[in-house]
Amino acid sequence: MKEIGGFIEFERYSDNMLHKNGVKLNCGRNCLAYVFKVKKISKIYLPYFLCDSIEKICKKYNVKCNFYHIDEKFRPIINDIDVNEWVYVVNYYGQLPREYMNSLYEHHHNIIFDFTQSYYEMPIKNAVTLYSCRKFFGVSDGGIVYIDTSHFESLEYDQSFERMHYLMGRFECGASAFYSEFCNREKEFENEPIKFMSKLTQNILCSLDYDCIRKKREKNFEVLEKYLQKFNRLKLAKRDGPLMYPLWVHNGKNVRKQLIEQKVYIPILWPNVIEKYTRSYLEYDMAENILPIPCDQRYDEDDMLTICYLIDNFMKERTV
Incomplete structure (x- = not known):
């Protein structure tokens, strides 16, 4: 028999989830x-x-x-x-x-x-x-x-x-x-x-506002692209609800380290590529030097501008 009464449980939601048909x-x-x-x-x-x-x-x-x-x-x-x-x-x-x-x-x-x-x-x-x-x-x-x-x-x-x-x-x-x-x-x-x-x-x-999340991600991506595209080896296209902003620079390893010191956590998505292959592989360069910059729904334009400011300073220091 279905339980009735007792303490209140986690709320139940019924809105449509994205990809509900999969x-x-x-x-x-x-x-x-x-x-x-x-x-x-x-x-x-x-x-x-x-x-x-x-x-x-x-x-x-x-x-x-x-x-x-x-x-x-x-x-x-x-x-x-x-x-x-x-x-x-x-x-x-x-x-x-x-x-x-x-x-x-x-x-x-x-x-x-x-x-x-x-x-x-x-x-x-x-x-x-x-x-x-x-x-x-x-x-x-x-x-x-x-x-x-x-x-x-x-x-x-x-x-x-x-x-x-x-x-x-x-x-x-x-x-x-x-x-x-x-x-x-x-x-x-x-x-x-x-x-x-x-x-x-x-x-x-089922509880998520997918449209709001998508718009936040896209707005943050646009801010990063506006200020970071001058450094980026990738020519990026706008996409719906992007995961991250991929910034491919020649000294990504050092920029990542400096960002982490400022509590901006930039992962190496696939460290196994660096461990398994040599520098002669394009994939090695991508794994080491593409910086996946967070642009998700937790953040706003000010957060993105802070990241851009840090990266801009790091890149300027490299050229001095």
Whole structure:
């Protein structure tokens, strides 16, 4: 029987969540694992410029990996792919043009599009497309996959209440005190089985004002582009609800260090690329020197101007 009475619980929301029509699973990497099982994939081409968690999933599900390079516009450099082989294409920072991705899919249908860095981009029609919720919103887990076939109707629902501690801790105490807990939670996903997205995470995602969040991200991105494009080796296009502002400079490693000293935390998204490959790889340069500047809904124009001021000073010092 349904419980009635007792203490008041977390509020329940019913507004539509973005990507409600996708298959809602417990994390982005398990969306890929789900695709492997549904499509019975045995071989895939991955970009060198990628986090090692994807390669680990491939090994876990006995999927053979080959690798390909990307160019300075993040476009895949792929030749002679067999019609039955699969290709993993990342929409880095949401910067791949829609027309280009459509043409890729028309040429080769066996593509998995990774939109974990472009949540506001709608899926490529009929193509497998993956999303990660926690890169964009204050949830501890959650991933979505668009796919033309599905099974696993007996999947159990994940539970998120024990993962929420570091998010609540950061809200009241700041990021530094809970960073190690965040890292530990991230590592736990390596061993998580495929489950449906938790009811708590779905509830939070139903409570969000997606349009307001998108506009804040876009406004912050515009401010950064206005003042930082003079330093940027990338020619960026405007995108809906961008993840971050990618600033590619020749001395990114040093600028990152100086920003962190000022409590502006700029990650190396894929340190494994630096550890695994040499400086002769374009991907090494990208991993080391592209600075993913935060531009999300937590911040406003003054925050962006502060970042621009710091970077401008750092770059001037380098030229003196």
